[in-house]
Amino acid sequence: MPSWGMTVDTDxxxxxxACVVACHAENNLPTVGPEQAAMGRTHQWIRVERYWxxxxxxxxxxxxxxxxxxxxxxxxxPVCPVNATYHTPDGLNAQVYNRCVGTRFCANNCPYTVRxxxxxxxxxxxxxxxxLNPDVSIRTSGIMExxxxxxxxxxxxxxxxxxxxxxxxxxxxxxxxxxxxxxxVIVFGDLSDEDSEVSxxxxxxxxxxxxxxxxxxxxxxxxxxxxx
Amino acid sequence: MKRRxxxxxxxVVGTAGLILDGCGKPxxxxxxxxxxxxxxxxxxxxxxxVCQQCAAGCGINVRVMQGQSVRTIDGxxxxxxxxxxxxxxxxxxxPISMGGTCARGQAGVQALYHPDRIRTPLKLSGPRGSxxxxxxxxxxxxxxxxxxxxxxQAAPQAITMLTGRRNRGTMGTVIERFAAxxxxxxxxxxxxxxPAPIRKAMELTTGVAxxxxxxxxxxxxxxxxxxxxxxxxxxxxxxxxxxxxFRQGRPGMRGKFVHAEPRLSQTAACxxxxxxxxxxxxxxxxxxxxxxxxxxxxxxxxxxxQKTNGFxxxxxxxxxxxxxxxxxxxxxxxxxxxxxxxxxxxxRPSVAVGDSRxxxxxxxxxxxxALVGAYxxxxxxxxxxxxSPGPAPATAGPDIHRFIDGAGxxxxxxxxxxxxxxxxxxxxxLQTALSAVPFIASFSSFLDxxxxxADLILPNHHSLERWIDDVPxxxxxxxxxxxxxxxxxxxxxxxxxxDVLIETAKALGGKVAEALPYxxxxxxxxxxxxxxxxxNTGSTVDPDFDAFYKKVTEAGGWWATPPTAAEGSGLRAEGxxxxxxxxxxxxxQAPVTARAFAGDPQQFPFALHLYAxxxxxxxxxxxxxxxxxxxxxxxxxxxGSWVEINPDTARKLEIHxxxxxxxxxxxxTIELPAYIYPGLRPDVISIPVGQxxxxxxxxxxxxxxxxxxxxxxxxxxxxGAVVQAGVRVGxxxxxxxxxxxxxxxxxxxxxxxxxxxx
Numbered sequence: 001m002p003s004w005g006m007t008v009d010t011d012x013x014x015x016x017x018a019c020v021v022a023c024h025a026e027n028n029l030p031t032v033g034p035e036q037a038a039m040g041r042t043h044q045w046i047r048v049e050r051y052w053x054x055x056x057x058x059x060x061x062x063x064x065x066x067x068x069x070x071x072x073x074x075x076x077x078p079v080c081p082v083n084a085t086y087h088t089p090d091g092l093n094a095q096v097y098n099r100c101v102g103t104r105f106c107a108n109n110c111p112y113t114v115r116x117x118x119x120x121x122x123x124x125x126x127x128x129x130x131x132l133n134p135d136v137s138i139r140t141s142g143i144m145e146x147x148x149x150x151x152x153x154x155x156x157x158x159x160x161x162x163x164x165x166x167x168x169x170x171x172x173x174x175x176x177x178x179x180x181x182x183x184x185v186i187v188f189g190d191l192s193d194e195d196s197e198v199s200x201x202x203x204x205x206x207x208x209x210x211x212x213x214x215x216x217x218x219x220x221x222x223x224x225x226x227x228x
Numbered sequence: 229m230k231r232r233x234x235x236x237x238x239x240v241v242g243t244a245g246l247i248l249d250g251c252g253k254p255x256x257x258x259x260x261x262x263x264x265x266x267x268x269x270x271x272x273x274x275x276x277x278v279c280q281q282c283a284a285g286c287g288i289n290v291r292v293m294q295g296q297s298v299r300t301i302d303g304x305x306x307x308x309x310x311x312x313x314x315x316x317x318x319x320x321x322x323p324i325s326m327g328g329t330c331a332r333g334q335a336g337v338q339a340l341y342h343p344d345r346i347r348t349p350l351k352l353s354g355p356r357g358s359x360x361x362x363x364x365x366x367x368x369x370x371x372x373x374x375x376x377x378x379x380x381q382a383a384p385q386a387i388t389m390l391t392g393r394r395n396r397g398t399m400g401t402v403i404e405r406f407a408a409x410x411x412x413x414x415x416x417x418x419x420x421x422x423p424a425p426i427r428k429a430m431e432l433t434t435g436v437a438x439x440x441x442x443x444x445x446x447x448x449x450x451x452x453x454x455x456x457x458x459x460x461x462x463x464x465x466x467x468x469x470x471x472x473x474f475r476q477g478r479p480g481m482r483g484k485f486v487h488a489e490p491r492l493s494q495t496a497a498c499x500x501x502x503x504x505x506x507x508x509x510x511x512x513x514x515x516x517x518x519x520x521x522x523x524x525x526x527x528x529x530x531x532x533x534q535k536t537n538g539f540x541x542x543x544x545x546x547x548x549x550x551x552x553x554x555x556x557x558x559x560x561x562x563x564x565x566x567x568x569x570x571x572x573x574x575x576r577p578s579v580a581v582g583d584s585r586x587x588x589x590x591x592x593x594x595x596x597x598a599l600v601g602a603y604x605x606x607x608x609x610x611x612x613x614x615x616s617p618g619p620a621p622a623t624a625g626p627d628i629h630r631f632i633d634g635a636g637x638x639x640x641x642x643x644x645x646x647x648x649x650x651x652x653x654x655x656x657x658l659q660t661a662l663s664a665v666p667f668i669a670s671f672s673s674f675l676d677x678x679x680x681x682a683d684l685i686l687p688n689h690h691s692l693e694r695w696i697d698d699v700p701x702x703x704x705x706x707x708x709x710x711x712x713x714x715x716x717x718x719x720x721x722x723x724x725x726x727d728v729l730i731e732t733a734k735a736l737g738g739k740v741a742e743a744l745p746y747x748x749x750x751x752x753x754x755x756x757x758x759x760x761x762x763x764n765t766g767s768t769v770d771p772d773f774d775a776f777y778k779k780v781t782e783a784g785g786w787w788a789t790p791p792t793a794a795e796g797s798g799l800r801a802e803g804x805x806x807x808x809x810x811x812x813x814x815x816x817q818a819p820v821t822a823r824a825f826a827g828d829p830q831q832f833p834f835a836l837h838l839y840a841x842x843x844x845x846x847x848x849x850x851x852x853x854x855x856x857x858x859x860x861x862x863x864x865x866x867x868g869s870w871v872e873i874n875p876d877t878a879r880k881l882e883i884h885x886x887x888x889x890x891x892x893x894x895x896x897t898i899e900l901p902a903y904i905y906p907g908l909r910p911d912v913i914s915i916p917v918g919q920x921x922x923x924x925x926x927x928x929x930x931x932x933x934x935x936x937x938x939x940x941x942x943x944x945x946x947x948g949a950v951v952q953a954g955v956r957v958g959x960x961x962x963x964x965x966x967x968x969x970x971x972x973x974x975x976x977x978x979x980x981x982x983x984x985x986x
Contacts, residue, residue, distance in 0.1 A: 042971065
């Protein structure tokens, strides 16, 4: 059984947000328009945080892409009264949309604020709906959604490997954000395979996990700047 | 029955997203049967093409699946099965994109399925600019075009073609030949961020008039002057790829990056050091650094002696640019200039890259590369061949200001991929000029500010619906020909502009028909690959041309060296095309000074810094909702535009975020909400270009203001391009507050921003 994980090398990141738009394209994320956006109701399964440091002229800005950290001890899971958010055997923090009754407890309990509530049934001005990815459900109003590590791509690769009677190769699965990224910031793979790229990178001394001290045991390792 | 068989029986290739279109409300059905993590994939295909969202020319890989589409057939709405484009990825084999895309590239598919695309040929039915059109058939539309052009055949110079950025590849050839065949030399091209001054500086420096291929992936030190590498500068995807390599692609090595610019741009944010120089002083700063390097004899003496011309005379002029002399003008301490110049000279391979409006500043910046021997080396500026592996871009015709001045003589105007009524600062003058032109035809896919002036619109296919080829510039130091076949069938009743021109030429007969002797545009594209086929080398080799072309089509192009999968091998500087021509130290025609910013400093206290927006560039992608809702990388603003002001300046003027400011220049006034921007010089006001459309579809129009109306533009005689001139502005509060829409929790704002006073 694989154990999926990800590394995000912030030293490579330029903050370009190709990942953000790629995620919209892959995961049927609706755009909500200016009025709803002003109320913080956009769907950004991945976002690029920008931090200012210092004052003019000694000022810097730093970028950090943040998506669901797929925590092993996910604070969102135990608070769901209907088990809509649960853990898959391969380590994903999954969401069953049709179990969700929209209590939003999970979003409230997520320290990374990566869960999004669907305030409305999404719609696309025709024929923009023709772009929708048939591998991903359209989420109706009143439920929670979030980054899935592009589970549809994981399953597609596993399916192809099974048809070809082989194991999934390291690097074969790329979530949409990782595939779009020109700087190769994001690496995805099997943490249970010691030789996978993601495994090696996750053991780097540049690595840390976001809000580790909360004991959430995130599956995303951030590689921060400085020397190699 | 297994779920997979169930789906097959259903005759559907995927799950919910698609079924949603097909049979009622599957969202209430399918997820009950299976969770999102247990899904069975349908069939997908991948077809390669060329991204047209900017001028970089990235190779892309488009995911297609079968889906259902509602079409009007014989006046009735019917559901038909159609191949649909689902997702754009980078072509992993393409030497420019290396498998990556940028945000704008990702959004290309939204232009294909945009609800406001022009769906049929249109004939103006109201006054010009009203946007009132009536649908006509292609036969009528093409007949009208032929008739109009026939009337001008006696005096063909009255026909003018107006294009946006340089049309590369076969499309460029077809437009050029069409004009030449008609007997007109009036092909006007206008791009508000025209890189022509850089091309000219490279021509003067290296003898090759091509934009520089900067191999900073392999450099140890990168010095950038105003180049917004990761937003819009020349080849952003390539630059971002190189940045990743530069930082963490080489075990044990990490490059240092210093960036000089009046504003802390997204690129500046990535730099180890940001030098907030005064606007227009990039050339001075480069010369001051050159002064240090030459004075302290830190330059690569072997390279300078053996591979350059004009060093002695050029270095003698540096005496006027000692760091102590220019430090005040540039507003960077002399010691800092000296330290960075030393670092640049000593941490080789080092490379300098710059963006500027004047050729003299640019030759100063690119001369730094000659001092450190960076021309034609790994980690430097890769040497490009003067020859093009495909159709070479046309030589420039008259500039847009000469066109405006001579518009009285223009009887017929054809618009290709250009929107100068949005992008030209002197749009009002152009509007008046266009009003006097008796016949205007546009090939635009959208009713933008310029297209609404057309009498006749012959909408082009989206780039994913047609054959397309390209010769990317800048390249990566070896020849590249990119090729794309139609990825999907045309969604609407549009036609390939190439085909329309070829057929129009045939109908007109005579010289213009001889100039375009192709059956179709597709045939012309194919024909253009004969030259690279004859080379018999590179990524695809096959003695049979048809077989060769088929393979090239599948690969998305041909390039001289086959790419390898290993990361970091994308740039092959040691390629065999490097004939070491000598590099010139270019003597400026006049001493380099700080560029002037026009306007009375009392009335207009701030220099205006306009930059191409990361999401919209010059405004051409503002019609795409994904990009409108993408938070701006630096300000996190969505769905709007803003004016940036330094926190101290704002405090003095009692300006808070959201206060609407009237920004005045000698040219005009616009109103925008203030954004307190901590990374900006106190004497500068900056505004992103891209919003402020009055047309261009439902998502772009009536959103923000177009700051180009504050600017002026003029012909730069050195490069032959129309470039923006520096202007000064004043700001005053309009007395209103407009909420800036930002991503994230409005309660949690950065410490720089004081709470609004309301």
